[in-house]
Amino acid sequence: MAQQVEIVRKFLGRGYNISPEALALLMEQDIGEVDSLLDSIPDKPVIELHDLEEALRRMRRRVERQTSYATGEVLEGVSIVKSPTNLGVKGSPEEFVELMRKRFQFLKSVLMSKNGIDPIPISNLLNSTSRNGDRVLVVGMVLEKRVLRDFSIRMEIDDETGSIPVVFKKGSRYWDKADKIPVDSVIAVKGTFVNGKLYADTFRIPDLNGELVRPGSASGRVALVSDIHMGSKYFNEEAFGRFVRWLNSDQARDVKYLVICGDLVDGIGVYPNQEEELKISDVYKQFQLASGFLERIPKDIKVVYIPGNHEPVRQAEPQPVVPEEYLDPLLEVRPDLIPLPNPTMIGIGDIRILVYHGRSLNAIFKHIPGLQPIRPESVVEAMKWILRLRHLAPIYGEHPIAPESEDWLLVDQIPHVLHVGHIHVYGVGEYNGVKIVNSGTFENETPYIKSLGIEVTVGKAPILNLKSMEIEVKDFSS
Ligand SMILES: [Fe+2]
Ligand SMILES: [Fe+2]
Numbered sequence: 092m093a094q095q096v097e098i099v100r101k102f103l104g105r106g107y108n109i110s111p112e113a114l115a116l117l118m119e120q121d122i123g124e125v126d127s128l129l130d131s132i133p134d135k136p137v138i139e140l141h142d143l144e145e146a147l148r149r150m151r152r153r154v155e156r157q158t159s160y161a162t163g164e165v166l167e168g169v170s171i172v173k174s175p176t177n178l179g180v181k182g183s184p185e186e187f188v189e190l191m192r193k194r195f196q197f198l199k200s201v202l203m204s205k206n207g208i209d210p211i212p213i214s215n216l217l218n219s220t221s222r223n224g225d226r227v228l229v230v231g232m233v234l235e236k237r238v239l240r241d242f243s244i245r246m247e248i249d250d251e252t253g254s255i256p257v258v259f260k261k262g263s264r265y266w267d268k269a270d271k272i273p274v275d276s277v278i279a280v281k282g283t284f285v286n287g288k289l290y291a292d293t294f295r296i297p298d299l300n301g302e303l304v305r306p307g308s309a310s311g312r313v314a315l316v317s318d319i320h321m322g323s324k325y326f327n328e329e330a331f332g333r334f335v336r337w338l339n340s341d342q343a344r345d346v347k348y349l350v351i352c353g354d355l356v357d358g359i360g361v362y363p364n365q366e367e368e369l370k371i372s373d374v375y376k377q378f379q380l381a382s383g384f385l386e387r388i389p390k391d392i393k394v395v396y397i398p399g400n401h402e403p404v405r406q407a408e409p410q411p412v413v414p415e416e417y418l419d420p421l422l423e424v425r426p427d428l429i430p431l432p433n434p435t436m437i438g439i440g441d442i443r444i445l446v447y448h449g450r451s452l453n454a455i456f457k458h459i460p461g462l463q464p465i466r467p468e469s470v471v472e473a474m475k476w477i478l479r480l481r482h483l484a485p486i487y488g489e490h491p492i493a494p495e496s497e498d499w500l501l502v503d504q505i506p507h508v509l510h511v512g513h514i515h516v517y518g519v520g521e522y523n524g525v526k527i528v529n530s531g532t533f534e535n536e537t538p539y540i541k542s543l544g545i546e547v548t549v550g551k552a553p554i555l556n557l558k559s560m561e562i563e564v565k566d567f568s569s
Pocket of ligand 2: 354399400401448512513514
């Protein structure tokens with residue numbers, strides 16, 4: 092009886108009533124499971140028996156999956172190298188401060204380890220009267236940056252102890268390089284200290300130098316796609332159909348993996364008037380459409396799927412796995428689908444692929460001079476900045492970030508491949524031994540994308556050969 096009361100109280104606490112049949116079934120369950128079960132319950136005032144059966148099924152599937160991930164178990168050739176866990180924050184100002192502090196600490200340690208340097212704390216510099224004219228080195232995060240009337244660049248940088256203005260004179264060797272550095276970067280600056288300011292002569296960013304990854308090896312090929320936008324009027328069904336047919340052909344027999352890097356569906360209400368771009372305005376039906384395609388993908392291909400900003404899941408990065416209620420039709424046809432958070436680093440053999448949807452690319456294009464217009468070459472250039480600044484979202488404040496207890500967006504472990512999407516323009520390149528891939532889109536140009544001045548590249552899918560590490564961009568547009 093006490094258990095019955097406890098269960099009913101838990102349900103009522105979340106605003107649910109339960110039917111007598113559902114309650115009878117619940118009584119057979121372990122009380123410890125009820126909280127986890129509540130997360131899988133549909134949003135209805137009264138929970139009937141079939142709702143509960145459905146929720147139990149989802150919960151067990153989720154628990155099974157999480158256990159296999161947690162043990163680092165290899166999921167038939169795919170391993171989870173690094174993936175956000177225990178997501179959930181209050182979003183208090185203290186948590187944001189703590190997140191930035193951790194980012195600073197890590198990036199500072201990268202700079203120090205590489206240069207074998209010991210920077211001077213900014214407050215020591217400012218509090219000392221005898222330092223005028225000294226050549227010093229500081230490490231700080233760029234708080235603010237502007238170009239002065241004489242075209243010098245002035246940055247305000249701070250460390251844990253204080254902040255100081257840093258000036259890069261126009262015409263100095265490092266001016267061009269400094270011009271490209273966006274706010275929130277962590278830099279090591281060497282210069283002359285004069286009257287409270289640091290006149291810079293050299294500086295460094297964390298970068299990848301000296302950390303070249305050892306080549307890995309695996310067999311087979313992996314198809315990298317993103318931004319399919321099922322449910323949009325502009326989803327190019329023919330092109331995606333051709334891609335799926337190709338996966339079934341002899342030519343693709345050694346394609347053993349497929350990575351879907353977010354925006355599989357178009358979602359609802361993603362930006363103002365987005366519903367006018369929809370053909371299917373029910374997000375569950377968008378996932379049903381996706382399941383139809385997924386069903387036709389050969390069964391021996393392992394499919395990895397992370398959310399983007401169009402998926403019905405928390406928008407703040409890192410984004411958790413797409414909720415079970417939406418995944419249902421996908422898991423029905425592909426119980427072996429591997430849904431993961433955004434971002435996640437997966438492993439195939441000993442090749443590490445960092446999969447990130449890429450919302451930060453908007454800010455990178457906006458704030459780093461010289462990248463526009465958005466074209467395949469500049470997409471590669473923009474993605475290089477993720478590696479140079481060692482953070483997936485190096486510029487803070489342009490899209491929501493959740494201040495989790497760990498900064499999951501830091502590029503601490505260097506991947507062999509960085510796979511991003513979001514910008515709807517493909518790009519393939521390399522930076523210091525890391526393959527850079529943007530998988531473009533299967534959505535034709537939308538009025539919204541057009542308003543951003545982006546020339547989309549539709550129906551191109553980069554295919555990575557895991558043995559040779561060569562990337563072939565297959566064109567399914569016609
Ligand atoms: Fe997209
Ligand atoms: Fe996107």
